[in-house]
Amino acid sequence: MPQITVHGPALSTYVRTTRMILEETNTPYELKPVDILSGEQNAPEYLAKHPFGKVPTLEVDGQYLYETCAIAEYLDAAVNNGGFTPDDLMTQARMRQIMAIVDSYLYGPAISTITIQRLIVPSQGGETDTAAVEAAIPKVQTALKAIEAIATCSPYLLGDTVTLADLYLLPVVFYLSNTPDWEAVISETPQLKTWWDTASQLPSFRQVLK
Known part of the structure; x- marks a missing residue:
């Protein structure tokens, strides 16, 4: 099982989308908050993960993936065997x-x-x-x-x-x-x-x- 971390604030819509996939599939993960009200998403440490300073960023075994559409389809394939994607x-x-x-x-x-x-x-x-x-x-x-x-x-x-x-x-x-x-x-x-x-x-x- 890969080590999965979701970087972003719990209140973000896109963080919630990402977490729902993990929750639906009972996949263990860590939520690492990013304080967007204080501008933490623009700090060099976070920009190294996501050069555009948006949330979330998905970390999988030390690799970073951003853009929720890409994250969602990756997770659906990786932890759900494509179960959230229609066959038709x-x-x-x-x-x-x-x-x-x-x-x-x-x-x-x-x-x-x-x-x-x-x-x-x-x-x-x-x-x-x-x-x-x-x-x-x-x-x-x-x-x-x-x-x-x-x-x-x-x-x-x-x-x-x-x-x-x-x-x-x-x-x-x-x-x-x-x-x-x-x-x-x-x-x-x-x-x-x-x-x-x-x-x-x-x-x-x-x-x-x-």
């Missing part, structure tokens, strides 16, 4: 399409804007930029509509078993569900709301929220 080629493509939508179109407005402005800024004594939030809501709605259009939500995104797409999307939607904008962003995608009600009960997901 089109369904595989849909899975990667959803992951790409999260990376390219959902994460920015959902996390970098709405979550930061609604949850982080007030917790640090600041005032929410409501104009920025209002501008981000339609972008989140567009991304969620795109995901719903290619998902089956029966009950998971791509069928009756969990895929990497579910593990990718869950942590992002979790933060949205804790903002006052939740009903607005989810109102036009009822199938995704039903998916969330089911998928959010996965034991691995509840575990990484602790």
